[in-house]
Amino acid sequence: MSAGVAGVVLTRGIGPALPAIVYLVVFLVLPLGFLFSFAFLSVERGEVQAGSFSFLHFRETLSDPLFWRVAWRSFWVGVVATLLCLLLGYPVAYLYSELRSPLARQLLLVAVVAPLLTSAIVRTYAWLVILGGRYGLINSMLIDLGLITRPLRILNTDYAVIIGMTQVHLPFMILPLIAALAGRDRSLEDASLALGASRVRTFWRVTLPLSIPGIAAGSAIVFALSYTNFIVPQLLGGGNYATLALQVYEYIIVILDWTEGAVRATLLLVSCFFFVFLITWAGNRAMRWTEARP
Amino acid sequence: MHVVISDVDKVFGGTRVLKGCTLGLERGEVVSLLGPSGCGKTTLLRCLAGFLVPERGEIRIDGTDVTLVPPNRRRVGLVFQSYALFPHLSVFDNVAYGLTVRRCPRREIAERVREALALVALEGFAERFPAQLSGGQQQRVALARAFILEPEILLLDEPFNALDAKLRGTMQVELRKLVKRLGMTSIFVTHDQTEALTLSDRVAVMRDGIIQQLDHPLALYDTPSSDYVAGFIGTTNFVRREAREGHVALGGGLALPTAVQGPVQVVLRPENLRVRAVREGAAAPFTGKVTFVRPLGATVEYEIDAGADGTLRVVDLREALAPTFAEGADVAVVVRKPEACAILPGEPTR
Known part of the structure; x- marks a missing residue:
């Protein structure tokens, strides 16, 4: 009898999603709630001080110029990585959509997804070998070719972090772009050609505008991942490199200052939601015609 | 051009x-x-x-x-x-x-x-x-x-x-x-x-x-x-015959002039055919049984089982208040304008 009731509940309305909802509430929403609450409370010797609720910690952090420098860097590193992913990913997704043979498509898809099968830490360490010091792959090559005499400083700079982020997050850009491009209506491009437009013009005026949903989805994902990633800046940014995500990690795990960590985690999450919302909103705005109804 | x-x-x-x-x-x-x-x-x-x-x-x-x-x-x-x-x-x-x-x-x-x-x-x-x-x-x-x-x-x-x-x-x-x-x-x-x-x-x-x-x-x-x-445009009856000495004999004494020799198909459009009662002494190219009647008003469509010539479809223009033939009736089918029939040489290719 009770099994029958459970069966009915689990197959109606939000029923099928219930297990996942319960799981996320217990293991995501509640822990995040705890974390955020620390940002508003004072802790001394591991004890939450009663009646200590205030916005004091936020006020202090937000009036700290160092915080704004770190936040700005997190933001623009995320933006540059997103733009690079878009620039590098779009041609790959376009190539995929133009391939006729299913085998070639499968191979390309595997090549795109394969990096996701190895851990981001392993891949980021590989960049150390390539970008690192005098004997790194790039520097030793450039020196051997006689193009430079002294090794370039790439590792422990924004460049290294951006290169690493772009590589790690490229698949997350390519996949939504493939979804947007592969199923597109080719007759629109034929129509553009028949109306006298060149292939290049057809791309800019028809193919690209119609792939905006893919661009928006990919950009939102890559930006969110880059903005909040702490592994890549930690390994490729060097000891003095700071981003918001990295600071959250350091305050909570290394310094054990939960309050400072919680303040930054809250600000990081809220601002991340805001930017993702902004990207989605811009995407929807550019796609207003999809809402047009008679 | x-x-x-x-x-x-x-x-x-x-x-x-x-x-x-x-x-x-x-x-x-x-x-x-x-x-x-x-x-x-x-x-x-x-x-x-x-x-x-x-x-x-x-x-x-x-x-x-x-x-x-x-x-x-x-x-x-x-x-x-x-x-x-x-x-x-x-x-x-x-x-x-x-x-x-x-x-x-x-x-x-x-x-x-x-x-x-x-x-x-x-x-x-x-x-x-x-x-x-x-x-x-x-x-x-x-x-x-x-x-x-x-x-x-x-x-x-x-x-x-x-x-x-x-x-x-x-x-x-x-x-x-x-x-x-x-x-x-x-x-x-x-x-x-x-x-x-x-x-x-x-x-x-x-x-x-x-x-x-x-x-x-x-x-x-x-x-x-x-x-x-002929089969793609409109509805058509095909009847297979032999053309000999400048003529195709359809049956019932009806012969169509033609220049070809050997096997032919005669194209009979449904509206170029007419159904009438079987009468003694009046020969008709086809006789058969009505297998289907579609009384549409101005026209009446018949399907007639004409034996060796297969099923013939006829669209009969109905004269005012004229009775129709019922399913199962024995009828004769005549050609309204024999000169309007197209004659295609050779065996069927459809």
């Missing part, structure tokens, strides 16, 4: 989809390519538009060989089965697209788009998006977008497929009138014989990559060149 297609071959993956297609259109003429799916009609259209390059043969528009000219330099207007309107552009921008590409001055664009929209009765819809239009309106936008560039030739790929049956009939007539008014040389691709006959000056019946017959609609009906064409 304004548009000439000569001896065009197209091969896809080892299969010859077009086998020596030859077709010529006078300026302002409307021709339909009619055939079942897979007969090559859309392939021929795409060759004309420049999306496909034929392996052999050439295409001339206004005397110029355009076989190798890419679609964007061909001055060909194209209306797609799905209309292919740009969903992200307004009706105005859709129609203006080709003019914008040609860098026309803004004022001229606005003026010409207004005229084009007026021609298809869509004034006041300029700011709408395609998704806000009905199927018929979308088709008119697609049409305006194509003819605003004053193309040498207008190509239409099954343009009525996406419309419901009632609207289709109206739009066919509208389109025919519009294309004629614009004086535009046009080619329609269709698998619907009514559509082809409604729209065209001449119809090209295609089968397996070959144009079987190119002729005026009634000529196709009256004098089909093959049993395939």
